[in-house]
Every structure is written in structure tokens, then in C-alpha cells.
Amino acid sequence: MSLVQYSDSESEADIPSPYPPAKKPRHNPPASGLPPLPATFHDLYASSSRVSVQDDPSLHGGRKRIIPHIEGNWPTHLYLEWHPSKTELTILERLIPWNYAKNPSVLKVHSLLHSDLGAQLPLHISLSRPVVLRTEQRTEFTDALQNVILESKIAPFNAIPDTLKWVSNYERTRWFLVLHVQRPQNDNLNKLLRLCNNTLSRFKQPPLYSPTHENQASPKNFDDKFHISLAWTLTEPSPDDNTYVDGIDLKSLEDLHVGFDAVKVKVGNNVMSIPLPSNT
Numbered sequence: 484m485s486l487v488q489y490s491d492s493e494s495e496a497d498i499p500s501p502y503p504p505a506k507k508p509r510h511n512p513p514a515s516g517l518p519p520l521p522a523t524f525h526d527l528y529a530s531s532s533r534v535s536v537q538d539d540p541s542l543h544g545g546r547k548r549i550i551p552h553i554e555g556n557w558p559t560h561l562y563l564e565w566h567p568s569k570t571e572l573t574i575l576e577r578l579i580p581w582n583y584a585k586n587p588s589v590l591k592v593h594s595l596l597h598s599d600l601g602a603q604l605p606l607h608i609s610l611s612r613p614v615v616l617r618t619e620q621r622t623e624f625t626d627a628l629q630n631v632i633l634e635s636k637i638a639p640f641n642a643i644p645d646t647l648k649w650v651s652n653y654e655r656t657r658w659f660l661v662l663h664v665q666r667p668q669n670d671n672l673n674k675l676l677r678l679c680n681n682t683l684s685r686f687k688q689p690p691l692y693s694p695t696h697e698n699q700a701s702p703k704n705f706d707d708k709f710h711i712s713l714a715w716t717l718t719e720p721s722p723d724d725n726t727y728v729d730g731i732d733l734k735s736l737e738d739l740h741v742g743f744d745a746v747k748v749k750v751g752n753n754v755m756s757i758p759l760p761s762n763t
Contacts, residue, residue, distance in 0.1 A: 560614075563610065610679040616688075623686075625748055649720040658719055673706070
């Protein structure tokens with residue numbers, strides 16, 4: 484199991500994609516004839532209210548705060564968001580190995596598909612590690628990122644999941660069960676990561692998947708890193724855990740195409756959505 488620089492890219496000239504043209508990103512159909520919720524609705528409720536500014540792991544399943552709370556510092560994360568449909572959610576639920584009866588290892592696995600109260604949660608592909616902006620940098624940063632994305636001509640696209648595996652965060656304090664995704668048409672994930680990394684560097688923030696640590700031979704290609712997290716655990720998975728996951732049937736993923744049409748910027752508890760440019 485390789486260490487993945489996880490939040491939870493440098494770019495290169497366009498590379499011909501080995502995959503068929505992406506389907507138009509799909510939006511979940513309305514349920515019971517009701518109109519769909521606007522995309523901004525999810526941004527309004529992206530975070531629960533803050534319970535404590537101290538590092539109290541008992542408040543969130545034993546997780547420890549990676550970025551300490553300091554007045555004037557704003558934890559920031561860039562990502563692509565996915566709200567699975569009911570059918571897609573059923574497929575994903577079957578991939579999480581709750582039952583380890585046939586496995587000698589016992590992991591306490593926490594789902595990222597639902598909250599503790601049972602509400603469905605959005606999933607994401609990270610375009611940054613957790614970073615920190617100062618109060619006076621927030622507007623300048625979001626304006627800069629919005630400008631480069633709008634000028635990028637990176638249109639909405641689909642990503643296709645293909646592999647299930649365990650990966651760790653930077654600090655090796657949590658391990659995530661993730662779906663790796665294939666390179667999308669026009670290499671849009673690497674292109675977006677490059678834009679995000681370049682913008683973060685202007686504000687003295689570290690990149691995600693830095694080529695100084697990994698991918699030395701191909702520093703502009705991080706196809707092996709992009710993934711969607713489904714669950715997490717505080718215990719490092721054993722070789723048996725990895726073997727168990729390797730044996731899970733992934734045929735249900737064959738028709739799963741995940742559409743992305745915007746980059747999300749979360750600064751503190753505020754979420755901004757930057758639409759990808761349209762070809763039309």
C-alpha cells in the first residue's frame with residue numbers, strides 16, 4: 484500500500500486519451516416529481532456548526548485536527564464534488580467492507596456516504612491538500628482561482644472509477660477506502676490540479692501531489708492519485724485487509740460515470756462554486 488498525499492497537478496501538453504469521449508455530465512433526476520434542488524443549496528449546508536475550537540477527537544470519531552485553530556487562519560480545501568443518485572449510492576454502499584467475518588483483521592470502518600444521523604453526504608476528488616489562508620488573502624485567492632479556471636477552457640467532464648484500495652493521509656493518522664478514477668477525456672484532472680497548485684503557490688501554500696516527493700519521472704502526471712473516498716478508519720489496514728478489498732467485485736462500476744462541472748472552494752465553513760467553462 485503506497486502512501487498517498489491525501490487532503491482526501493502540474494500539467495503537460497494535451498495527451499491523447501485512451502478512453503472514449505466522456506458522456507455529458509449527468510445530474511440526478513428529481514424524486515417524486517419534485518424539482519431538483521439548486522446546486523448552491525448543498526453549499527449552504529456543506530458544514531455542521533462548530534462545536535469546539537479545541538482539538539477534541541471525541542467530537543468527531545477520534546480524528547485529530549490536522550490544522551490547529553488560530554485566529555485569523557482559514558482552513559481551505561479545493562475539490563470536485565459529487566452527489567450520487569440513489570442507484571449510484573446503492574452501488575457504493577456495497578463496496579464498503581462492513582462485514583469482516585471472513586477476514587482475520589477487524590477494522591472499525593466509518594462511512595463517508597452518510598452522516599451520523601443518516602443524511603446522505605457529498606463525495607469529492609481533492610484538488611488540494613488542507614491548506615491555510617489568512618483573513619486578508621481570502622478574496623484575493625478566490626478571485627485569482629476563479630479567473631484562471633474561467634480562462635482555462637476546461638469544460639465539464641466525466642470521471643470513471645475503476646479500482647478500490649486503501650490509502651493514507653500525509654500524517655498517516657487516517658486511512659481511506661477510495662475509488663481510483665481513470666484519466667478523463669482531455670486530461671482535465673491533471674489540468675485542474677495544475678491550476679490549483681499554481682494558484683496556491685502564489686499564496687505560499689504547498690501543492691497536492693508534489694513532484695519533489697513522488698512521480699519524479701513524470702512530475703506532471705498524477706493519474707494514479709485521483710480518487711473518491713468512501714470510508715475511513717484510524718487503524719492501518721493489514722495485508723489481509725488489502726487482500727479482502729482486492730477481492731471485492733467491481734463489475735457494478737462499469738457503467739458509473741461521475742460528472743463534474745464546477746470546482747468547489749471551501750474557506751472555513753464558506754463554500755464557493757466556480758463553474759467550469761462551457762464549450763457552447
